[in-house]
Amino acid sequence: MGPFVKWAGGKTQLLDALRDNMPESFNTYYEPFVGAGAFLLSLTPDIAIINDINEELINVYLKLKDNTQELIDLIESFDKEICNKEYYLAKRDCYNQKITHHILDIETAALMIWLNKHCFNGLYRVNSKGLFNVPYNNRKAGSSIDPNNLKAIGEYLNKAKVKILAGDFAKACESAKKDDFVYFDSPYIPQSDTANFTDYTKTGFSYEEHLRLSVLFKELSAKGVKLMLSNNDVPLVHELYQGFNIKSLEVRRNINRNANNRKGQEVIITNY
Ligand SMILES: C[S@@+](CC[C@H](N)C(=O)[O-])C[C@H]1O[C@@H](n2cnc3c(N)ncnc32)[C@H](O)[C@@H]1O
Structure with missing residues (x-):
């Protein structure tokens, strides 16, 4: 079982390191x-609360849970055309019409997966109006999905007790208690001033958001919640999480227009 879309910051490269820590x-x-849930889907915990601020993405999880076969059929019907x-x-356009009118139905979910397979670099990027604006990758034919993977995800989401939320990270952690485990994989702190990682949703993730996250990390830690966080290995991260365990590791990056920048240093931070 693996992610159903390619996602900026997807954690497939880091799975072993995350498991080890x-x-x-x-x-x-x-x-x-x-995001695309690489760690969740490799871990498959029995009880989980998952969340993302991207409502269109969370809509896919919900439809995978409730209407797996219908979703597969719809994507396969899109694939029938060259x-x-x-x-x-x-x-x-159809997808953008739907999200403009806040229609989060099964077709919106199917379109999101299909567009991810047919857009340049598999990026999910929206403009200032919140519209998906990634150009075509010239892929003409072939299946956009692995139906068995989608079925396995659907089964997992139904079998386990997985609560699926669309909102802010702090709200999603409100019920976390001693001995629960939270894995934070926020949008990255940019490695350089030119790196732009504000494309996930129309809001982006600013310095203030990183600060807010580090405050929450400390609050949850004081409650005895077990915490793990990944980010770029940049000075700000060391500053914000001073006093916690910080491990540096080298990773290969998928989403970067410049092939020379596809390697980088990341950190895994824990409080245990
Ligand atoms: C680095 S990605 C997570 C990638 C994920 N681990 C994976 O394997 O695909 C960060 C995610 O944070 C979400 N996000 C941004 N701001 C947020 C906020 N305030 N609250 C919750 N999620 C947010 C983005 O939509 C994005 O999916």
Whole structure:
């Protein structure tokens, strides 16, 4: 089982390191910045609360849980046509119409997955109006999904007790108690001034947000919640999480226009 979309900051490269650094035991698992859920889907905890501020993405989780087969059928119906630029733009327009009117139905979920497979670099990027604006990657045919993977995700979401939320990270952690485990994978602190990682949603994640997250980390730590956080290995992270365990590691990056920047240093921070 693996992610159903490619996502900026996706954690597939870091799974072994995350597993090596997670606590041995815990009660409820929290992932307040779940994105495409690489860690969740490799861990498959029995009780979990997952959250992301991106409502369109969370809509996909909800539809995967409640209407797995319908979702697969719909994506497969999109795949029956040979794709070209016109077809791609029509699908993108349809998706943007839906999200403009806040229609989060099964078609919106199917379009999100399909567009992810047909857009340049598999990026999810919205403009200042919140519209998805990534160009076509010229892929003409072939399946956009692995139906067995989607079925396995759907089954997992139904079998386990997974609460799926769309909102702010702090709200998602409100119920976390001693011996629960929270994994924070917020948008990265940029490595350089030119790096721009504000594309996930229309709001972006500013310095103030990173500060707010570090305050929450300290509050939860004081309650005895087990915490793990990943980010870029930059001075600000060391400053914000001074006093916690900070491990540096080298990772390969998927989403970067410049191939020379596809390697970088990341940190895994824990409080145990
Ligand atoms: C680095 S990505 C997580 C990637 C994920 N670990 C994966 O494997 O795909 C960060 C996520 O945080 C979400 N996000 C941004 N601001 C947020 C906020 N205030 N509260 C909750 N989620 C937020 C973004 O939509 C994005 O999906």
